[in-house]
Amino acid sequence: MIDARGLARTFTGRHGTVEAVRGVDLSVAPGEIVGFLGPNGAGKTTTLRMLTTLLAPTAGTATVAGRDLRADPAGVRRRIGVVAQGGGTDPSVPAGEELDLQARLYGVPDRAARIADLCGRLDLDGLGARPSGSLSGGQRRRLDIALGLVHRPPLLFLDEPTTGLDPHSRGNLWDHIRAMRDGDGTTVFLTTHYLDEADALCDRLLIIDRGLIVAEGTPAELKRRVAGDVVVLELAGSAASGAGTAGDRAGEGAGAVREALSRHPAVREAAVSGRVVRLTVEDGEKALTGLIRALDGAGVELASLSLSRPTLDDVFLAVTGRSLRDPTGPAPADRPARPPSGPASPGPVSSGPSSVSAA
């Protein structure tokens, strides 16, 4: 449904040149809900504007909904729906009139039936006479989506569809987006800043940073392959027993853990801080027994052990060096983002030897 190769956009102005998008390759299959994530200024909006013909690329090619972006932008526009961040309605115009006008603009033959169908499916029944400015946030977003869908496009672009909505309205909108995909096979390409939305709603995610796609995959794949599972071990007192100070003893315990785990194939990374050891491992559930056996064999006694699944925020941090919870913060200098050599997924990330280090 979307196939872009080397899509790039540079802005040149009085203050210099900004390479907003630096060669994006992306594919979206029919019927997918794909989430496009990235920190502030990563290039999401610029990419979206190029794919929806609102901005000409400076380089690259793309086919969108079966039409060539450069050769047939009008053809692309006829076959896509676009819901912009703020929507496009006039607050004083009744919702029904907005829908009717949109249907006329696109030459929809069975306008009344199409509008009635959309209103039914998007819970807008009975709201046609209300000016859009008087609708609730959730109702207005559903109206925006109905406007984007009135001409039955096979591909819908949604720019931050649930920003500003309360949790109930967000969940409700997710249901409607899924229903469009399941009922009509509509392909959805959406940008979002909400990681829970990306996780719950999207079949696949693309993460862009500094104008390049740095990771792609299903939410589960990304969490498994990019971030790994996290095992936290707390060493028992006896694990660090012996002569010397408490610091020495903790150091000895850490040394034993390092020795015991450095050869374990599942361990990707280990940070030791006093009695607490934080391991990043491949497939934590499977690895757990082997890890315990290795520690047992090395005479390391544990006080506690916990396994946690990584969150999408862990993924985000791993591939961009930034947390989406702190979107304006710069990438820490000592934690560089993944080099821009191509998508980090779906291949395994732990290509190098496991590293074990004391924090």
Ligand SMILES: Nc1ncnc2c1ncn2[C@@H]1O[C@H](COP(=O)(O)OP(=O)(O)OP(=O)(O)O)[C@@H](O)[C@H]1O
């Ligand atoms: N018209 C423009 N002129 C100059 N620079 C621009 C222009 N539009 C975008 N940029 C720059 O291009 C980069 C990417 O911007 P873009 O809006 O695509 O990012 P974004 O990922 O959508 O960010 P946000 O999440 O903050 O909306 C930024 O550095 C931005 O300042």
